[in-house]
Every structure is written in structure tokens, then in C-alpha cells.
Amino acid sequence: METLEITKDKTALAAKVTTSITGSQAVLECFIAEGVETIFGYPGGAIMPIYDALYDYQEKLKHILVRHEQGGIHAAQGYARTSGRVGVVFATSGPGATNLVTGLADAMIDSTPLVAITGQVFAHLLGTDAFQETDVINITTPVTKWNYQVTDATEIPAVLAKAFYIAKSGRPGPVLIDITKNAQIQKFDYEGYITCSHIRSYRPKPIVRKDYIERAAKLINEAQKTFVLFGQGVILGKAEKEFKQFVEKSGIPSAWTILGLSALPTDHPLNVGMLGMHGNYGPNVLTNECDVLIAVGMRFDDRVTGRLDKYARQAKIIHLDIDPSEIDKNVKTAVPVWGDCKETLPLLTSLLEQKCYPQWLQRFKDFQKEEEDVCINNELHPSTEELTMGEVIHLLNELTKGEAVIVTDVGQHQMVACRYAKFNQSRSNVTSGGLGTMGFALPAAIGAKFGAPERTVVAVIGDGGVQMTIQELGTIMQSEVDVKILILNNHFLGMVRQWQQLFNDKRYSFVDIASPDYVMVAKAYGISGNSVGNREQLKDAIAAMLHHKGSYLLEVHVGKENNVFPMVPQGCSVSEIRLK
Amino acid sequence: MKQEFTITVYTENQIGLLNRIAIIFSRRKINIDSLNTSPSEIEGIHRFTIVINETEDVVKKLARQIEKQVDVLKAFYNTDDEIVWQELALYKVSTDEIAEKVKVERLLREYGARAVVIRKDYTVFETSGHHEETDKLVKVLEPYGLIEFVRSARVAIIKASNGFHERLREFEQTDPGEDVIENEYLGKQGEVFTM
Numbered sequence A: 001m002e003t004l005e006i007t008k009d010k011t012a013l014a015a016k017v018t019t020s021i022t023g024s025q026a027v028l029e030c031f032i033a034e035g036v037e038t039i040f041g042y043p044g045g046a047i048m049p050i051y052d053a054l055y056d057y058q059e060k061l062k063h064i065l066v067r068h069e070q071g072g073i074h075a076a077q078g079y080a081r082t083s084g085r086v087g088v089v090f091a092t093s094g095p096g097a098t099n100l101v102t103g104l105a106d107a108m109i110d111s112t113p114l115v116a117i118t119g120q121v122f123a124h125l126l127g128t129d130a131f132q133e134t135d136v137i138n139i140t141t142p143v144t145k146w147n148y149q150v151t152d153a154t155e156i157p158a159v160l161a162k163a164f165y166i167a168k169s170g171r172p173g174p175v176l177i178d179i180t181k182n183a184q185i186q187k188f189d190y191e192g193y194i195t196c197s198h199i200r201s202y203r204p205k206p207i208v209r210k211d212y213i214e215r216a217a218k219l220i221n222e223a224q225k226t227f228v229l230f231g232q233g234v235i236l237g238k239a240e241k242e243f244k245q246f247v248e249k250s251g252i253p254s255a256w257t258i259l260g261l262s263a264l265p266t267d268h269p270l271n272v273g274m275l276g277m278h279g280n281y282g283p284n285v286l287t288n289e290c291d292v293l294i295a296v297g298m299r300f301d302d303r304v305t306g307r308l309d310k311y312a313r314q315a316k317i318i319h320l321d322i323d324p325s326e327i328d329k330n331v332k333t334a335v336p337v338w339g340d341c342k343e344t345l346p347l348l349t350s351l352l353e354q355k356c357y358p359q360w361l362q363r364f365k366d367f368q369k370e371e372e373d374v375c376i377n378n379e380l381h382p383s384t385e386e387l388t389m390g391e392v393i394h395l396l397n398e399l400t401k402g403e404a405v406i407v408t409d410v411g412q413h414q415m416v417a418c419r420y421a422k423f424n425q426s427r428s429n430v431t432s433g434g435l436g437t438m439g440f441a442l443p444a445a446i447g448a449k450f451g452a453p454e455r456t457v458v459a460v461i462g463d464g465g466v467q468m469t470i471q472e473l474g475t476i477m478q479s480e481v482d483v484k485i486l487i488l489n490n491h492f493l494g495m496v497r498q499w500q501q502l503f504n505d506k507r508y509s510f511v512d513i514a515s516p517d518y519v520m521v522a523k524a525y526g527i528s529g530n531s532v533g534n535r536e537q538l539k540d541a542i543a544a545m546l547h548h549k550g551s552y553l554l555e556v557h558v559g560k561e562n563n564v565f566p567m568v569p570q571g572c573s574v575s576e577i578r579l580k
Numbered sequence B: 001m002k003q004e005f006t007i008t009v010y011t012e013n014q015i016g017l018l019n020r021i022a023i024i025f026s027r028r029k030i031n032i033d034s035l036n037t038s039p040s041e042i043e044g045i046h047r048f049t050i051v052i053n054e055t056e057d058v059v060k061k062l063a064r065q066i067e068k069q070v071d072v073l074k075a076f077y078n079t080d081d082e083i084v085w086q087e088l089a090l091y092k093v094s095t096d097e098i099a100e101k102v103k104v105e106r107l108l109r110e111y112g113a114r115a116v117v118i119r120k121d122y123t124v125f126e127t128s129g130h131h132e133e134t135d136k137l138v139k140v141l142e143p144y145g146l147i148e149f150v151r152s153a154r155v156a157i158i159k160a161s162n163g164f165h166e167r168l169r170e171f172e173q174t175d176p177g178e179d180v181i182e183n184e185y186l187g188k189q190g191e192v193f194t195m
């Protein structure tokens, strides 16, 4: 009312009047202003006003109806990972919201930018055990970067601006906004969207300090056996180019964490492979020989470090990270280089001498040769009758020429796919790294395709994981999502079986999992498919899958009791890695 | 070595933040000995005072985790000799009992206590100080039928602090000075994190 009195100009008055909108409309207006194009979601009672508003926004906002809210949030994650933008998901209150929790935890630990909107019961019913009321804010607090409950529509523009800013800035992460039904219905004067770029209590980027850069450069220039470990920070910071320049000028062999994969092309001469439990031989062993270890945007996860008190004790560690709490968290740093690696890497590179380490690099090659002889060749070019997961990935490489996005689930196939898949460009590897969420791949592949529609998306999934979120075939069917589903069926929960074989005397306790006829299941959803189990048909079957127009499911029967090697057994040092 | 640390946290006044901070401790199975929330020297900015018994290495990392929260401006941690602190205690006893058996005046003087309420049926005393001191009076009153006892959380002032006004101004700028985002790690070669 106040605005009506003070507005004298008639056109301005008209403008004000027409911007009286509901909280639900405001949510969608904010999305448009924020550049959101795709929403993954599932409706329900407490979010109905938003869905009602969405009915009129179908031209501007694409909504993908998933089959389960977990599928929705994993799709949003896949979208964020391939597009580099914020993934958005809708869910209703109560069970809808609790179904998001796994995805939030996954996005939190893998630093994926998301905004999740949940409906909530009317504000006056909060705390009364109303129908479908759960305390979503408190349930999600440990698995969100920030969360907030809106009970009044006027808060929506500012809160959403804040949500997007927090989700994507600094170290990205998931943000959940819980909106009570009354706020969704409430009308208010919408004065437009103002993007948020500053929150006084929040410092997304630490200040880069020159003295640390100088100290790091000095250490690197003086070192003889330098080693770079890179993680997803390079990708999240959109610093692939800066990283490549750094590596090429410094001439330092570089190895990746599972989430850093694809930040540097696989075939780059200084890319020496994968770190960690099922990583490559050289990178693991030589971690305990290098003199200076440079960690770029990675967090020394225990799957990477193995036994911590025997990890790189001889090395001086330089840690580049945007998150101050990562410095010294697991591994003692000699020089912390706080900051966004997009800024710190070029500063560091400029102070480095152009160098190369032929002898040191040769060490990696020698270990690589040994690994090839003992395990890689058997995996990629097996002499056994049974198919291996590795040869499937090897053929996939041949046929996609490293151009595909590969989304993996969790287990043996994940390790094999990450070990052997080739990537020419960044944002090509989508996997659940930190949380290891089975059921991630199928829905994440849907999102990955929306995030990178021009690219081929192949979901590599185990027979266990695919059965966790198989309902998303319905989403693929209805929304005509062109994803290629490659099931590597070993008729076991393979990774757990491998551990039971190696560490529990082959006591195969509940890992023998039955599968439906996947081709028939796909067919029921109108998705073409095929199933193969012999070498002669394999290449053609993969080619047929890739050439098929639209979604396709290919099941490959692989050896039942194959193991993933090398392996750093739990509790062992990285240099105690076993080749068999 | 474990010792008592007081963590002082300056925050926005945001619902749910108490939980967000509390779970940083509970997730790591660390017990909070005392927790107080109150206004600070600056209007609209809250101040948490948290007491825990831990090694400095763990406390340092906890402070980083706290500071990482979006609504937290700054977290400091201090040992006992770096702060001035007080706790308040209240004691309820039967008025008859102490009028008869204890020289109330002596008690008040000796323990720095003050009678807050004196009624026919009961009397409430108050003391403030460190808990070693406030606990002593409990011992003294126990034989005379201590009906109720309660002690507040610790409140603490950091001796070396100049308050938060200056810092807040820096936080409010989009381009803060080095003081706001400081790297406290350089040169500190503590133990590897073990919590």
C-alpha cells in the first residue's frame, strides 16, 4: 500500500501493481533470472503451489519428472558436473525431502553445486506432527553447505539469490531451501531479482598471498623429484588451462584423484595416472619417494592416502586449496597456498623455471610397464574365455575416441572404468567419489545428458547398482533422454565379493545378487537393448549401442570372480600396493 | 596434550546455527563442556562461548570447521590464561535450616555469595567465579540440605582482543584486508590431525 501512495508516475504504478506475485511464482522468476533452464523434480502436497505455478512456465523452464527424489537429486548432480552450473531439484515435504538426503550428502562430500527446494507444511503447523511434516532443516544440516526455511514469501528473492551464490561460489556445495506452503501461496510485491555477490559472514575465496606463492615456487625450483596430485578443484575452479600450463612449464609428472580425472587429458605425456586404493602402481609407490609433493584442489581422502602415518613422510607438501579447513586436515603442509587455483596456478607458474625430469618420469614409466605386464594387459587383452570389465572399457575408448562423458556407479566397474577410460576433455567423468553412492549412475547420467546435450553420455553400471535406481528408466523413457546404459554384469556385488575373497576367506556373505532380464526390462520401458557374453560380439554390440538413436541398454556378462588390481589394502601404506 | 580451550565465535543471528555449530563437535564425538550464546559488543552479531577439553591441534581444526559455516564471521580459540572468565551459580536452601545451623553472614562473606531471594521457606544464594570456587559452596551447603543447584555456562572476554568493531567493517567490504582472511597455518608445524 505504501508503494501505491508514493508512486506518482502512472506507468510506474502499473508496473508495481503487475508485479504482485505469489511466492511460488517468485521462485520460478528467480530461477529464470539466475539462468536456470532445467529442473529435476517430483511433486507432492506441500510443493503443489510451486508446481501449479510451473504449469505456466513450461516454455521457459524445462522440468524433468523423475521416478524417485533420489533420482532427481542425482540427476541434478550429473547436470552440475557436466555443465559447470548449479543443479536444481524440487521435492515435496516429508518423504520427498528425506529421499533427497543421500544426494545431498553425496553433493556435499563431492562439492557439487546444487539448490534443492523442498515444500513444507503451513508455517502454523510446524512442530505439530502435521501430515508429511519432517524437520528437513535439521535432518539436512550436516549434509548442506547452507540451508534455510522460508515462511514468508517476501524473503524468497533474497534467499534464493543467496542460495545460488553460496552453492556455486568458493568450494561449491548443496544448498537446501525449505518453503512452507503458506509462503508459496502468499502474494507480495516482487521488485525483481538482485543477484547476490557478497555475504558479510562468508568468505568464499581466501586472499592469495604472494609470500606463499614465492615459497612454493622456490621449493619446486630446487626439487629433484617433484610430483603433482590433482583433484576436482581444478575442474571446479575452471582452471584446466592454467593447470596444463603449470604442468607443462614445470615438467612435473602428475597423477589424479578419481574426481580430478579428465581435468588433464589422459594421453598427456605428463599424466602418469590414478592415485589411491585402485590407482596406478607408479603414482602410489612414488608418492613415498618424491621430495616435493604438490596437491592441487584435492583433499587427501583416505582412499588416496592409505595409511596416513606412512604417507609421503619424506616429502615437503605444497597444498593449493580454496578451503582453508582442508589445509593440514589430514596431511601436514610445508607451504599452504590458499586460494582459488585459477588465480594461484598462474602466479605460481610465472615463478617457475622451465624444467623436465626425464629420469624421474622414467621411473613412472618403468612402474607402468610392470603394471602392464602383471595386470593391465590381462585386463585389456585377456586370454581367458570370460570377458573382463577392462576390455569393455578398452573397446569403448576405441569407439568413442575419448570424447564421451562416462558416468559410473560404485564398485569394481567404477574402478575399472576410471582406470581405463580415456578422456580428451574436462567434465567427462561423473562418479560418486567421496560418498560412493550405489544407484548414482543411472539418474546422474540423465542429468549429465541435459548438462551436455551435444555429447555422448555412457553410464557404466554394475548389476547391483543399477537395481538401486532402475526406476529411472521411466524418466529416460518419458523424457526421451539419449543415454547409453552399459551394465557390466558379474552376477555379484563384485567389490564386496572381492574383499570377502581377499580378506574374509572367500566367505561370500550375501553378495550373490540375482538380476532380472535387463533387456526385457528396458523393452518394457520402450528402450532398445542387447545382452552379450562373448568376445566376438562385443565390439559390434558396443558400436550398435553408440550408434543407436536415443537411449539404449547393453548388458555385458563379464567374469564372475575377477578382481580389481592393483590394490592398496586397507590399513596399508600406498607403497605397499599389490599388483595381484 | 589435552587442555581446556575456550572457543569464541562471532556469528550472524540465524535460526539453526546453534545446531550447525553443535554438530561439528558431536560428529567427532567431542563433548562440549559448556556453551553460551549471547549478544556481542555489536548489535545484531551473536557470540558463542564454547568450552572443550582437547589438544590444540584438534581445537584449531574445529575452529576452521566452525569458521567455514556461511553464517559464522570468525572463530577464536584461547587457553585459560588468555581470557577472563566467569560462571554464575545459584543455590537454593531451606531458610530455617541455615538460619539455625549456619552463620549466614559468615558464609556470604567467605564465599563471596549474595542472597538473591530470602523467603520464609527458602533462600537463594548467588556466586560467580570459576567453577572450582562455585563448587566449593556446594560442598559447604550440602550438609544443610541443598535443595537446588545450577551453574551457568562460561562467559569469557579475550584479554588481547580489541573487540569486533574494526573487523566487522572489514567483513562488510567486498574486498577485505588480510586480517579478515588470515592464514594462520604458515610456520605452525603441529601434529597430524588425529580426531
Ligand SMILES: Cc1ncc(C[n+]2csc(CCOP(=O)(O)OP(=O)(O)O)c2C)c(N)n1
Pocket: A409, A410, A411, A412, A413, A414, A436, A437, A438, A439, A461, A462, A463, A464, A465, A466, A488, A490, A492, A493, A494, A495, A496
Ligand atoms: C548405497 C550403497 N550401498 C552399499 C554400498 C556398498 N558397496 C560398495 S560396492 C558394492 C558392490 C557393487 O556391486 P555392483 O553394483 O554389482 O558393482 P561391481 O562391484 O560388481 O562392479 C557395494 C554393495 C554402497 N557403496 N552404496
